[in-house]
Amino acid sequence: MERQYRIIIIGAGIAGLSCAKYLLENDIHDFLIVEAQDRIGGRCQTIPLLEQHVELGVELLHGDQTNNPLYQLAEENHLLDIDDRGSDRDDCYHDEDAESIDEDVVDEVRKVYDEILEKKVPTYPYENYPDLSLGEFIWAEFDQYMTFKKSILEKEELDERQKVINWLHKQHPCLNMIGCNRLTDVSVQGWNSLECLPKDDEHHDATVYLQNGFLNFLHKVFFRQMDEDQIQFNTVVQCISVHEDEQYVDIEVLRHNQQVETYRVKHVVCTQSVGCLKQNMQELFVPPLPQSKRMCIQKLGFGTINKIYLVYSQPFWDADFDGFHFLWDINGSNNEWELESLSDTPFDNQWCKSITGFYVHHRLANVLTTQISGEAAKFIETIPDDLLAVALQELLGHFYPDNPSPLPEQLIRSQWFNDPFTRGSHTFIKLGSSIHDIKQLAMPWPNKPAKPLVLFAGEGTHDRFYGTAHGAYLTGVREAQRLVQLYKT
Structure with a gap:
């Protein structure tokens, strides 16, 4: 006889695993996680590379042990991997003409950029003001900076600063968590609702990773606590039928052997990405989700960030080197810039200008890594690996002709947009949406404390840490906790 479950959790990403962990710790064991893929982790995906591990998805821990529960769990399990090299290593900044940009200029503009983001953007009011895009706000502030500089600098010096502004506009570390196409897509009020966790003094300049990767962390802290029959892989949810009057939910799933099964449960916890909900919510829920919840899913932004790793037999750069940076002149006349390697292919070149440079991997001295976001990230998923490797080799050679790069021996990358179970990587509050849309998405359906049939979790349902x-x-x-409280009262 098939086991009966009280709760179905859809998805074995961090949200689904943390939900299961808390249920187990509070003596609720009759649940089942159904996972469409053959692995845990969701948008956490660790793969082995050269006796190390690289991340195709989530990579870093924010904050410290006082404000990030994942940091606390990693510390308790002795899984912290702290890279405290700081800024002692060398970076190179070149423009499209392969001319070097002085690092002092980069530091000057970066300081202004940081001040805009950290001090001026948060002053934009919420109440009684129209929303504005983050990009418009930042550009307006930089217009004032450049107007002042015009009175004291030559044109060549001004052009250098503009190139650095353009570069930061596309790659600033604080903005890499968005995955949008342009900063003009992002609500400044929504950005202000995102809370960045501060680090303690001890690790203020350090980058905190997880030993052997996020997947190792998830296995040790979450997955090992569960019984084998509490998770079912290769199982795609096809329909969630809500019977509000009778107080149950039917979950129709398709197993990997094409067998269709239906589970009747009291509650379902949906942890699918906002990208998946955008694509599937019309067919997934019967009856349809309430109009208010459908609208908030449609309005929220869901971006794509893809990572690329280039593996070489040995470094072609100095041992103390940290990164090659590409400072595109997006306001210049060279808008038809082309790579020769793509000239006889159906692939255009505009995605190249979303590549802002490559960094040396923090644990692999012969690996360069970069990431690309927005529409360009989606587009390059269509380019074959071998052609993309040649294009990136040519791109490095164009900006750094005096440091010729060989063809990488291996190219490894993520493809989050075309993954049918993610359809992207990050939720963000785009212009026209607000924090209230996230709060609306997070509400159970029906929104009755004693009768929550469908519950929603995942990064896109947290109003401060989306x-x-x-x-x-x-x-x-x-x-x-909502379910535990329901059965304790």
Whole structure:
């Protein structure tokens, strides 16, 4: 006889695993996680490379042990991997003409950029003001900076600063968690609602990773606590039928052997990405989700960030080198810039200008890594690996002709947009949406404390930490707490 479950959790990402962990810790064992893929992790995906591990998805821990529960769990399990090299290594900044940009100029503009983001953007009011895009706000502030500089600098010096502004506009570390196409897509009020966790003094300049990767962390902290029959892989949810009057939910799933099964449960916790909900919500829910919830899913942004790793037999750069940076002149006349390697192919070249450079991997001295976001990230998923490797080799050679790069021996990359179970990587509040849309998405359906049939978790349902791993974790715990309280009262 098939086992009966009280709760179905859809998805074995961080939100689903944290929900399961909290249920187990509170003596609720009759649940089942159904996972469409053959692995846990969701948008956490660790793969082995040269006796190390690289991340195709979530990579870093934000904050410290006082404010990030994932940091706390990693510390308790002795899984912290702290890279405290700081800024001692060398970076090179070149423009499209392969001319070097002085690092002092980069530091000057970066300081202004940081001040805009950290001090001026947060002053934009919420109440009684129209929303504005983050891009418009930043550009307006930089217009004032450049107007002042015009009175004291030559044109060549001004052009250098403009190139650095353009570069930061596309790659600033604080903005890499968005995955949008342009900063003009992002609501400045929504950006202000995203809370960045501060680090302690000890690790303020360090980057905190997880030993052997995020997947190792998830296995040790979450997955090992569960019984084998509490998770079912290669199982795609086809329909969620809500019977509000009778107080149950039918979950129709398709197994990997094409067998269709139906589970009748009291509650379902949906942890699918906002990208998946955008694509599937019309067919997935019967009856349809309430109009208010459908509208908030449609309005929220869901971006794509893809990572690329280039593996070489040995470094062709100095041992103390950290990164090649590409400072595109997006306001110049060279708008028809082309790579020769793509000239006789159906692929255009505009995605190249979303590549802002390559960094040396923090644990692999012969590996360069970069990431690309927005529409360009989606587009390059259509380019074959071998052709993309040649294009990136040519791109490095164009900006750094005096440091010729060989063809990489291996190219490894993520493809989050074309993954049918993610359809992208990060939630963000785009212009026209607000924090209230995230709060609306997070509400159970029906929104009755004693009768929550369908519950929602995942990074896109946390109003302060959307787009983050710790946000996903906290939402899984939040929905598990909701269920535990229901059965304790």
